[in-house]
Amino acid sequence: MDQLKQLNERIIRRVNVNLEEFDFNTEDFVRNSLEYDKMLEFYAFYGITSQHPIYFHFKNSNIAGSYFLGKCYVGRSAIYKSDVRGDELKRMGDTIRYKKDVPLVEDEMITIRDSLLYKTLVHSNSHNLESPEQFGIHNTIAAHYVNIHGTTLEGCFLGPFATVDLMNLHSCIVGEFSYVQAGELFHRKIDPGTVWIRSKNFEFKYKFNKEVLDNFVGVNSSYQPRGIIYDFVKEREQDYEKLFDVVNLEPIKAPNSSAVNRYALIQGKTQIGENVLISQRAFLDNAVMGNGSNAQENTYIIHSNLAGLCITAHGGKIIHADIGLETFVGFNCFLNGKPNARIEIGEGCIIMPHTIIDPHTPLKIPDEHLVWGFIGSEEDVENNTLSLDALAEIRDTLRMGKMVFTGNGSVFIDAFRRRISQILLANGALFNNGENRGHAQDDQNISFNTIQPYRTGERKGLYPSIRINP
Incomplete structure (x- = not known):
């Protein structure tokens, strides 16, 4: 020692x-x-x-x-x-x-x-x-x-x-x-x-x-x-440790085009679609993973539905939420819905890294919006979200509360969308007839x-x- x-x-x-x-x-x-x-x-x-x-x-x-x-x-x-x-x-x-x-x-x-x-x-x-x-x-x-x-x-x-x-x-x-x-x-x-x-x-x-x-x-x-996020992770840490006590586990049911890592934790009535990647140390409980979606390392998806082609980046946490098609949830986001206060995220949204959504009543984000910062109420939705069309018009400086954006909004959106496309391709979300093979297919064995x-x-x-x- x-x-x-x-x-x-x-x-x-x-x-x-x-x-x-x-x-x-x-x-x-x-x-x-x-x-x-x-x-x-x-x-x-x-x-x-x-x-x-x-x-x-x-x-x-x-x-x-x-x-x-x-x-x-x-x-x-x-x-x-x-x-x-x-x-x-x-x-x-x-x-x-x-x-x-x-x-x-x-x-x-x-x-x-x-x-x-x-x-x-x-x-x-x-x-x-x-x-x-x-x-x-x-x-x-x-x-x-x-x-x-x-x-x-x-x-x-x-x-x-x-x-x-x-x-x-x-x-x-x-x-x-x-x-x-x-x-x-x-x-x-x-x-x-x-x-x-x-x-x-x-x-x-x-x-x-x-x-x-x-x-x-x-x-x-x-x-x-x-704090709340640390307590959330700490409470579930022992569930992961149980995976290390057993050498061979029963494989999780998933389509042949999808991969569930041996060191991911899957609980409840979780449903896994085609071309889905569930990485090590992902935690899913009563989750629906639509076709082409992924749960990257250290993510938590609990009592939530991902429509399809959704990205949950490293450390993202989605609880009691419904996530629209082709939505990106960034690094370490904390979408903390409740049974009586679900979060609904529209299609094609970009949830910026390290966003916290913690409502006490049901909350909805419209389609094609950029989302950032802390959102706890409908008022916060007005102050911390912006339609992608409106952002694309920005050519100088935009100030909304504690957020400052400068530069070309359309270039920002294009850069994000390119990266989202690269992630989906790399993770095997677009696999079809033997082409566009990615992590979801390579990690099966x-x-x-x-x-x-x-x-x-x-x-x-x-x-x-x-x-x-x-």
Whole structure:
């Protein structure tokens, strides 16, 4: 156990050096978060399919309860109950477009060094032109339920329920429940509850009211999370842990074109349509998944209906809601309907990442609307939604409450719709007659293999160094 504690001390020091200018000390977070007994108890597991390149290398690390797919290297790191998903890593011969095509000379690999990822999702789709063969996370600490999506990180701290998406960060702090997709950032501190999307043609920015944010996702002095969303996830965590106690489970009934991951939890009278993807650590209870819909990692769909071709992005939570055709529910959204206060989302809507909808009476969002921020009443619907047609007319600046949009609205909508189309295609939602095969088809035949840590001796708590080749 001493070596495991020394490992975490080394991570603390490396991250603190990078964040020294902010006078930010990660020591309290690490020491109050790690559950050393469970770091001994949980096995790690990796998936093998014929569709993905295989290379796993774990060295001087603890990887308790974590899942790996694709090409991954973990060195001198603690990866606790995290998802490291490399199924979208670029391959040798692929190109990155920058004025002229930049070819990859080898397969891209996820490389995690001197970092602590705590219940974190890592999903590869790197846009780093400087190192296209490496998806890197170095000298970084990610707190509870962070999403790292297509992002290179060096010397950063990400607060609970934060999301960083398709960008690169260097020596940055991202506050709790913030979503950032803003290119490359150096030595920046992002306030809690900030939703920030920036490109050369537009910028969207929203910041949650502090009192509202604290109610749903707050933190104490050592950055441990609290609040309604954290309690919601925590209450259901033990249900997931039961999946790790059994090696072989009865497969969930689903059409041949759909995939339900072995580490997804399916309860109640859940119905699964054609071309549906249910990822690991998804939680479905009395859910209806229409054709071509998906429930990505760490999503919850409870007493809800998804009409079809719906995307529930990583960490999205949909409770007592009816979601219209081709609607996107973004990262870490919390759509918290009630039995007597259902949420109805119209067709073709874009629910921005980190949106909270928490009504006490039935609430309806019309078709083809952009939705953001906090909505608890019909008045909030007026202030925090906008028709896509109206947004498309914007060419300068729009201010609605705490939201500011600048730039070209039609370009913003087109960019979102392109990404939604790419996600549906990649997830196999458009599979037909053997064409447009995606994750929902490729993930049907994953075999899972487990690794366990040393239980005694001087390396107690560390996993054996191991390299797994094809």
